Amino acid sequence: MNPDMFFLLASVLFSIGLVGIISRRNLFIVYISIELMLSSINLILATLSKLSNDPAGSVMALIIIAVIAAEAALFLAIIIHLNRLKRSIDSDDFKELAQKGDS
Amino acid sequence: MLETSIFIILSLFMLGGSIAIITNKQTVFSVFGFLIVMIGFGGMFALLDNRFLALAQIMVSVGAVVVLSMLAVLSVNAQEKNLPNEPYKYRWIVFSSILVLPFTYLIYKTLSSLAKEFTTNGFTSKDIGSELFNSWVLPFEIVSILLLTAMIGAIVIARKDNS
Amino acid sequence: MLNLIVTIPFLSALILALVYLSNPSKKREKLYASVGVGSILITTILSLNTLYQVVSSGESINTLLYEWISIDNFTINLAFIADPLSAVMIGFITFIGLLIHIYAVGYMSGDEGFGKFFSYFNLFMGSMLLLVLANTPIIMFIGWELVGLSSYLLIGYYHKDGANIKAANKAFILNRVGDFGFIMGILILFLVAGSNGFTFTDIESGISEVSLTTLSFIGVLLFVGAMGKSAQIPLYVWLPDAMAGPTPVSALIHAATMVTAGVYMVARFSFIYELIPNVGEFIAIIGVSSALFAAIIASYQSDIKKILAYSTMSQLGYMFVAVGLGFYDEGIFHVFTHAFFKALLFMGAGAVIIAMHHEQNIFKMGGLKKELKLVYITMFIATLAISGIPPFAGFFSKDAILISAYTSGYTTIWVLASLTAALTSYYMFRLLFVVFHSKENTKSLVKLTPSMTVPLVILAIGATLAGFAQNGFSEFLSITNSSLNIEHSLELMLESLNVVLALIGMGVAYKLYSKDAIEAKANTLVKKVIINKFYIDEIYELIIMKPIVAASKLIANVIDPKGFDLVIKLNVWIYRSTGEVFSKLQNGLVRYYALYMIIGVSAMSIYIIIKLGV
Numbered sequence: 001m002n003p004d005m006f007f008l009l010a011s012v013l014f015s016i017g018l019v020g021i022i023s024r025r026n027l028f029i030v031y032i033s034i035e036l037m038l039s040s041i042n043l044i045l046a047t048l049s050k051l052s053n054d055p056a057g058s059v060m061a062l063i064i065i066a067v068i069a070a071e072a073a074l075f076l077a078i079i080i081h082l083n084r085l086k087r088s089i090d091s092d093d094f095k096e097l098a099q100k101g102d103s
Numbered sequence: 104m105l106e107t108s109i110f111i112i113l114s115l116f117m118l119g120g121s122i123a124i125i126t127n128k129q130t131v132f133s134v135f136g137f138l139i140v141m142i143g144f145g146g147m148f149a150l151l152d153n154r155f156l157a158l159a160q161i162m163v164s165v166g167a168v169v170v171l172s173m174l175a176v177l178s179v180n181a182q183e184k185n186l187p188n189e190p191y192k193y194r195w196i197v198f199s200s201i202l203v204l205p206f207t208y209l210i211y212k213t214l215s216s217l218a219k220e221f222t223t224n225g226f227t228s229k230d231i232g233s234e235l236f237n238s239w240v241l242p243f244e245i246v247s248i249l250l251l252t253a254m255i256g257a258i259v260i261a262r263k264d265n266s
Numbered sequence: 267m268l269n270l271i272v273t274i275p276f277l278s279a280l281i282l283a284l285v286y287l288s289n290p291s292k293k294r295e296k297l298y299a300s301v302g303v304g305s306i307l308i309t310t311i312l313s314l315n316t317l318y319q320v321v322s323s324g325e326s327i328n329t330l331l332y333e334w335i336s337i338d339n340f341t342i343n344l345a346f347i348a349d350p351l352s353a354v355m356i357g358f359i360t361f362i363g364l365l366i367h368i369y370a371v372g373y374m375s376g377d378e379g380f381g382k383f384f385s386y387f388n389l390f391m392g393s394m395l396l397l398v399l400a401n402t403p404i405i406m407f408i409g410w411e412l413v414g415l416s417s418y419l420l421i422g423y424y425h426k427d428g429a430n431i432k433a434a435n436k437a438f439i440l441n442r443v444g445d446f447g448f449i450m451g452i453l454i455l456f457l458v459a460g461s462n463g464f465t466f467t468d469i470e471s472g473i474s475e476v477s478l479t480t481l482s483f484i485g486v487l488l489f490v491g492a493m494g495k496s497a498q499i500p501l502y503v504w505l506p507d508a509m510a511g512p513t514p515v516s517a518l519i520h521a522a523t524m525v526t527a528g529v530y531m532v533a534r535f536s537f538i539y540e541l542i543p544n545v546g547e548f549i550a551i552i553g554v555s556s557a558l559f560a561a562i563i564a565s566y567q568s569d570i571k572k573i574l575a576y577s578t579m580s581q582l583g584y585m586f587v588a589v590g591l592g593f594y595d596e597g598i599f600h601v602f603t604h605a606f607f608k609a610l611l612f613m614g615a616g617a618v619i620i621a622m623h624h625e626q627n628i629f630k631m632g633g634l635k636k637e638l639k640l641v642y643i644t645m646f647i648a649t650l651a652i653s654g655i656p657p658f659a660g661f662f663s664k665d666a667i668l669i670s671a672y673t674s675g676y677t678t679i680w681v682l683a684s685l686t687a688a689l690t691s692y693y694m695f696r697l698l699f700v701v702f703h704s705k706e707n708t709k710s711l712v713k714l715t716p717s718m719t720v721p722l723v724i725l726a727i728g729a730t731l732a733g734f735a736q737n738g739f740s741e742f743l744s745i746t747n748s749s750l751n752i753e754h755s756l757e758l759m760l761e762s763l764n765v766v767l768a769l770i771g772m773g774v775a776y777k778l779y780s781k782d783a784i785e786a787k788a789n790t791l792v793k794k795v796i797i798n799k800f801y802i803d804e805i806y807e808l809i810i811m812k813p814i815v816a817a818s819k820l821i822a823n824v825i826d827p828k829g830f831d832l833v834i835k836l837n838v839w840i841y842r843s844t845g846e847v848f849s850k851l852q853n854g855l856v857r858y859y860a861l862y863m864i865i866g867v868s869a870m871s872i873y874i875i876i877k878l879g880v
Contacts, residue, residue, distance in 0.1 A: 070253035077261035090187035098854025
């Protein structure tokens, strides 16, 4: 068991999260992909912490977990609010800031 | 040897779960994938001899976040016909994965240049605790305020407008 | 003192303009007349004083009014010089100008634009004096342009009639064409000879190094300006139309002063024209052609002012013959005498026109010698002068020119000029006899005020006596370098030949016109061509005007909208469409924005991987 395995896993999960943000229109999926990215960063931090024998990395990871929790609440509240506005959880339906084109 | 095989099994579960997250049409199935991935993360932390972190992950991420997400998904209760129809989902996924590849490679290469072996014995939860409450007290307090703010914010955003 | 001479007319023009504009409809004729004539009176006194000073001391006067441009060693100052040439010019310009101003008080009385008229008139006097007194070609050119402007303003004075405005435009535009040549000449002159400074004396000193071809070029270009200003072929067509202005204008501007500016200019630049006798020949040929041409046309005209206009053009041709062949003194002397009798002729014609209730066709007049005795006598004297009959002024000046032409070997010019002299006598006496002698055609006549008749008398006296100043004139001016050696008997023979020709002309006119005056009809082809002024106006219209108008239409309708606008629209279209492409990128979907970010990150990662060899 060497750190490379952990790093590889973390990078792959990060990129999968990135792909999820770009490709999906369902707001929930977008949220979950963000969480995935954050958690993979947590993994990297924990690995680094073990590598350098410094508990500071683990403390950082702990604090990030707390932030994840807070952000979960807010994000889901927003999704519910948007759903109440437009009865839709499709991110393509929220286009108010689009460029109004007149030629 | 044991650790490696546990690692491989866990990572396979995590990869499968994450693929499930990004490819499912039904939201609930994605949340199931999310659940699996989070539990897998807990396992990973445990493999890294980081007991406290593993515990925190299971308690918070799985117990709170996943459950909350599941609650939100089920309370929105989108019918099949109201779900967004994404005709080009797989093309997008393929295209973005190609796009993301260099970045992933860069991260992996950079990180793997750090060290090749785990050399140390690790530390206990006691060390984490003393570190947290000695040098990291300020972030700790700020996070608590952050949680308070998030709670209030979530309530304000999500409540019904009874006007 | 020279400063005052130039600035007083301008100042009074300004005052008159301001007073007139403050209340145009109020009748203040006495005020306008006193200011207008008074300023010219002062200017005349000062000019005659200057002339006396220059004559008695024999030196020129230089005064500086204002330092205008001074850059390194390039200086142009508003400075005046009164050498013999300028002194003589301002002497008779102001004197005759004064008489015509007094005449105009009577002629224009009752006209509602009285103040405007005198303002313009004074503006003209100031400009002419500026032109003549300038000591550098640039200031002379300013005066040159200003007299063109005053001429335009005064020709178009009766502005309610569109034809007058057209005539004014024609005068100004043709003047401008000439001025183009003049400016080119000045510019080239400055380039080659202006290294010491740009006054006439400086140019004269710097002229020796210049090649003869450049000088010829300059000489021709400067003469192009004179062609426009002094109505020679081919830029003369404005002069007959300019008769649309009031008669005092015709008398002052188009007879005595402005049109002689070209002759003055050639005399002023005599140091250039001395060195290029070929150009001088060219000038003389143009002069004699214009003289003959105008004389032929004048023989068939019926409008009294147009006859006089063509007569002016003809006499200007004589002046250019003189200065072209190098006889500057004789040319300026003819300017001097011509001013007297031509102004007198115009003023007399104006008196006749007023008396006949603004009738201008001579064949509708007749037998006026009984009623308008004074006008008749003065015009008779003027006609004798212009025909070259001794002892009146024209005899001396015309003779000097003809004899100089003969003895310097230009026999063709002499023959043509003598022929023109005969024709001049013929058509001038034709005018006199038709208006004053032939069958009576008088209805009731308007009474003439003394302000109109007294100047006629003074000018008649001048026309009689001016000729005797010839010798003193030549000695005083002494610009001419060539001296004539001619036998006294030959000179006498030539002079008598001229007199005989003039008397023949008078006799023919007497025979044809003194009893019955019948207007010539255009029944033969030759007559038709001559009466229609050789169709020159129509030819210009066809050759020059129509192509220019067609080209303008082409540019305005085709090239501008389709050519230039197309390019600009193309430019605009490129920017617009690029903008539209970019605006499509902002479709409001956050997903796409994230995609753009990832694209950027990916590009950077690829770059780092390749460059840093990770």
